[in-house]
Amino acid sequence: MSYFRENIEKLSGYTPGFQPKDTNVVKLNTNENPYPPSPKVARLLAEFDINRLRRYPTPLGDSFREAAAEINGLLPENIMCTNGGDDLLTIVLRSFCCSTRSLVYPAPTYSLYEVLAKIQDCPIVEVPWLDGYRLPKKELVDAGGALTIVCNPNAPSGSFIDPEEISELANLLEGKSVLLVDEAYADFAQDNCAKLINKHDNLVILRSMSKGYSLAGLRFGYAIACRELIAGMLKVKDSYNVDALAIAVATETIQDQDYFKKNVELVKEQRARVAKSLESLGFKVAPSSANFVLTQVQSGDASDIFEKLKERHVFVRYFPYDGLRDKLRITIGTPSENDRLIEALKEILSS
Ligand SMILES: Cc1ncc(COP(=O)(O)O)c(C=O)c1O
Numbered sequence: 167m168s169y170f171r172e173n174i175e176k177l178s179g180y181t182p183g184f185q186p187k188d189t190n191v192v193k194l195n196t197n198e199n200p201y202p203p204s205p206k207v208a209r210l211l212a213e214f215d216i217n218r219l220r221r222y223p224t225p226l227g228d229s230f231r232e233a234a235a236e237i238n239g240l241l242p243e244n245i246m247c248t249n250g251g252d253d254l255l256t257i258v259l260r261s262f263c264c265s266t267r268s269l270v271y272p273a274p275t276y277s278l279y280e281v282l283a284k285i286q287d288c289p290i291v292e293v294p295w296l297d298g299y300r301l302p303k304k305e306l307v308d309a310g311g312a313l314t315i316v317c318n319p320n321a322p323s324g325s326f327i328d329p330e331e332i333s334e335l336a337n338l339l340e341g342k343s344v345l346l347v348d349e350a351y352a353d354f355a356q357d358n359c360a361k362l363i364n365k366h367d368n369l370v371i372l373r374s375m376s377k378g379y380s381l382a383g384l385r386f387g388y389a390i391a392c393r394e395l396i397a398g399m400l401k402v403k404d405s406y407n408v409d410a411l412a413i414a415v416a417t418e419t420i421q422d423q424d425y426f427k428k429n430v431e432l433v434k435e436q437r438a439r440v441a442k443s444l445e446s447l448g449f450k451v452a453p454s455s456a457n458f459v460l461t462q463v464q465s466g467d468a469s470d471i472f473e474k475l476k477e478r479h480v481f482v483r484y485f486p487y488d489g490l491r492d493k494l495r496i497t498i499g500t501p502s503e504n505d506r507l508i509e510a511l512k513e514i515l516s517s
């Protein structure tokens with residue numbers, strides 16, 4: 167006898183990337199930013215009045231809402247703070263999906279979508295990306311979901327869909343499905359969909375503070391949408407889903423745009439350099455608009471190289487799924503971390 171609902175009993179659960187205890191390793195497996203958060207955060211933490219923790223935080227994270235609205239050229243009513251981007255994914259699944267309202271997404275993509283749908287007991291339709299990771303618009307519409315998710319840039323491919331195409335898809339889905347564009351990696355991309363918010367009443371954008379802003383440990387993200395969708399989703403979120411300290415740190419961080427832009431540029435420069443080095447070693451590298459690259463090994467399964475990198479204390483990500491077994495996803499690190507990766511690969515290939 168199980169105390170759990172049947173779908174939970176059957177669920178394998180999401181497997182987060184490995185978090186090694188040893189800090190003297192090259193950790194390129196969970197797409198974190200290799201640079202520290204804004205130095206202004208250190209000052210804020212040193213001066214933070216602990217008495218503020220005695221009270222509950224503002225339920226909507228007002229200061230962050232205002233800052234994020236200004237940076238995206240929108241209104242605070244267009245923003246909802248979340249406990250990481252993953253919290254928003256839980257909120258949208260709970261808001262729009264159930265056993266008679268399905269989730270649709272192009273695959274392969276972020277594997278958490280499937281897990282959250284199973285928890286919600288909602289049917290899932292996975293639509294394969296078209297060749298070269300082009301958007302299968304017609305197939306997504308025909309699948310008839312109540313919620314459609316497009317990850318852009320996509321994980322783990324790093325591929326990018328132009329906002330104009332996303333807008334066409336939102337039009338095709340109007341009146342039928344909410345379209346969530348997961349922009350967790352948009353900070354490293356050539357464009358994003360924020361400008362579409364005032365054009366579509368069925369569009370939600372996910373943003374994360376974990377990647378471009380170096381705050382993965384804090385857990386902070388946000389939704390951008392028209393005010394009606396935000397108002398509806400606010401009913402579903404936990405009353406205090408972001409804490410007082412996190413609101414203060416995230417607000418300070420998003421306001422330091424100079425520091426953020428400088429780090430993003432460094433990561434993009436290194437992305438080009440890592441791709442070139444991998445190609446010179448005989449790996450294929452798909453063009454990436456994110457802070458990682460997906461690379462195909464010369465032949466066979468990539469698990470062997472993955473294990474040998476691990477023995478050399480270099481952690482990358484291997485996905486034992488169809489279409490991905492011959493590939494590794496490698497987060498872009500600092501120049502010296504990237505050097506250690508390339509040196510380790512040279513050693514493995516020559517042994
Ligand atoms: C595609 C994608 N979306 C959303 C997230 C959620 O990020 P977080 O909850 O750290 O903001 C991640 C995290 O790795 C991701 O890869």
